[in-house]
Amino acid sequence: MDIKTTGKTGKTGQDETAETAETAETAGKTEAAEAAGKTERVDGAGETATDAGPLAGDPAEEPAGELDDLDDLDDDLDGETHAVTDTGVGAGAAAVVSAALAAVALTGTWAGKVVSERETLLGQIKTSGSGTPTQQISEIYGDAWHSTALVNGVFALIALIVAVTVLALPRRPAWVRAVAVAGAVLGGLGLLLSVGTYFDLFLSLPTAGS
Known part of the structure; x- marks a missing residue:
């Protein structure tokens, strides 16, 4: 009886060992399957992130059309700046020229002096022999003053023309307008005095015996 019991006990131990081995093998397969599933899920998530492309807020991937529009806008602004600068420089120079010409018209010019001396010389030549006092006054002095x-x-x-032209230009700096106004005022005053002197409106020529 003891021998049979021992035999059964040995078989029972072998069966338990076999079951333990199968359980361990099953647990290993289960862990390997779970690990494979995790790997696939990680790979799938990576592919999904890759397919999604760059984030919408990534500044390095801005649309090319917007960049082109910004470049065109910068070019337009630069062109307008250069145009305004060029216009301001030209208008300023013209305003200064108009003021200088007006001042010269009021104080007298070298050309006016030369013309006056020429007319005086011609008058002396014409009236040197037989000119009357009235003719001498007119030829020697009157013509020189009128010239x-x-x-x-x-x-x-x-x-006056240059100053008015500068005032008519668009986008003028404030100092250009001020100089142009000064040139226009002085030019108008000089023109008025010149016309009055030429037609003897302010002072008439003296007559002989006066």
Whole structure:
């Protein structure tokens, strides 16, 4: 009886060992399957992130169209800046020229002096032999004064035209407008004085015996 019991006990131990081995093998397969599933899920998540592309807020992947529009806008602004600068420089120079011409028209010019001396010399030549006092006054002094007034009037008219042109230009700096206004005022005053002197409106020529 003891031998049979021992035999059964040995078989029972072998069966338990076999079951333990099968259980361990099953547990290993289960862990390997779970690990494989995790790996696949990680790979799938990586592919999903890759397919999704860059984030919408990534500044390195801005649309090319928007960049082109910004470049065009910058070019337009640069062109307008250069245009405004060029216009301001030209208008400023013209305003200064008009003021200078107006001042010269009021104070007299070298050209006016030369013309006046020429008319005086011609008058002396014409009246050297038989000219009356009235003719001498007219030829020697009157023509010289009128010639000076004519030259100064031309300078004043040019100054007035340049100043008015500058004032008519768009986008002028404030100092350009101020200088142009000064040139226009001085040019108008010089033109008025020149016209009055040329036609003897302010002072008439003296007569013989007066």
